[in-house]
Amino acid sequence: MNTEFIEALEQIQKDKGISKEVLIDALEAALISSYKRNFGTAQNVRVEIDRDSGEVHVYSQKRVVEEVEDDILEIQLQEAKEIDPNYGIDDIYEREVTPRNFGRIAAQTAKQVVVQRIREAERGLVFDEFINRESDIITGTVERVSKGIVYINLGKIEAALGPNEQMPNEEYVHGARIKTYIVEVKKTTKGPQITVSRTHPGLIKRLFELEVPEIHDGVVEIKSISREAGSRTKIAVESQDENVDPVGACVGPKGARVQSIVDELKGEKIDIIKYSKDPVEFITSALSPAKVVSTEVNLQEKTAKVIVPDYQLSLAIGKEGQNARLAAKLTGWKIDIKSESQAKSE
Incomplete structure (x- = not known):
């Protein structure tokens, strides 16, 4: 690697906002693994990339000890002192072991590391953008349907509309623009995962x-x-x-x-x-479009007894009880609906 590589990292720093130092540190760590893998060594090594020239240097490391038990990882104090009298117990002795063809390996590794870091940074930016949009509405385009899940293109990322979040009897046609509600944004190993809903x-x-x-x-x-x-x-x-x-x-x-x-x-x-803060008025309105004759409420139990004209009973209850069910959920009250004739016969 050379100065052009350093210039390329500086350009990435400007364009992508990823620190040059972060990239170099990641590359140095990756090159340690590459060196050990390619040269079959168990020794401790340190890789250093010159921040100006881009040159790569590999140094083997040994701990200075009194008695050597593993000559791959340790060096005797006396031997170390012969190299440099300043060495003491537990110091780290280093010797350059950069292979001749290590530049080629370094270049391949650099490409992988930089691409990976850029991808991670871009995923991070997408996550940051969408985490702030949880509980918001977003417009996207239906991309595809797979195993019952509708995938919606949001521009920078796809969102998943699961079966439980899809409206009954709604068709999701490829290319159709659709508004959805962002339920959750999660970080995963494959990048941000966005769950949206139509329900x-x-x-x-x-x-x-x-x-x-x-x-x-x-x-x-x-x-x-x-x-x-x-x-x-x-x-x-x-x-x-x-x-x-x-x-x-x-x-x-x-x-x-x-x-x-x-x-x-x-x-x-x-x-x-x-x-309305008045529960009688609120419950009466909630049963709309049905007309209500009277509403009695029990404040302690939060229950309401509602009387409607005979001809309005089915409307008040709704098809399969839907109107009454929605009114109860809207108001937070348990609602018992009876017709006038039912009320009189009690």
Whole structure:
């Protein structure tokens, strides 16, 4: 190796932000292994790369001892003193043993080490970028589907959309642009691993933040979300400004804002409900679109008994109990729904 190699490391330092010293230290460590492997030696060695010229030197190392038990690793004190009177017990005696053709081995090793370190550094930068985007929304392109997992191209890296994170009945076509929610970013031996979701309630929250300026600005707050992905979502919102209608802000002019989100979610129905600190009012609203006759709450047990008109019972409960289930999850209350005739017969 020569000065051109040192200049190349300096250029890598500028372009990739990887310290020249870090690369040289890694290379020196790798060259020790290369030397031992190629020259079949068990002796201790030190490799030194000249920081200016790029020249590589290999030194064998022996510990100075009183009595030698292993002449590969040790040298007797008397013998060491004949070389240099300053040697003492436990000092390290070094002798240069650089092979003639070691430059070729060094060049091959250097290429491997530098490529590996650049790859590690780039993976580190990608990890740093995406770890800060956990719980955020990201747009990517469907790359491929393998063993039920959809791989999404995010530009610098692929993200995995697992079977449990995919919306029912949604097709993932190669090349289609898609918004997903970043659930987790992990470091692995193969680089950063990003898990994304289309079913997470956080996706709803982020979509509303994108579409509704009042939410983005903090004027309207999302208090809770309950979701059965691909089918229906209920979202409770509250305004921090009495002049701003939170439900109207989320619906948008002629329903444009919420429709944009519904389109992104391939037709998933969204009920937007005004949050209330009054549990009776909140539970009544949460059962929308059903009309409620009366709501009684037990504050200690956090249960509610709701009476609805007979013709509204199936609507209040919903298909397979979905409306009632989502309302209970949204409010955090256990809700018992009965029709007027059922209530009278009790």
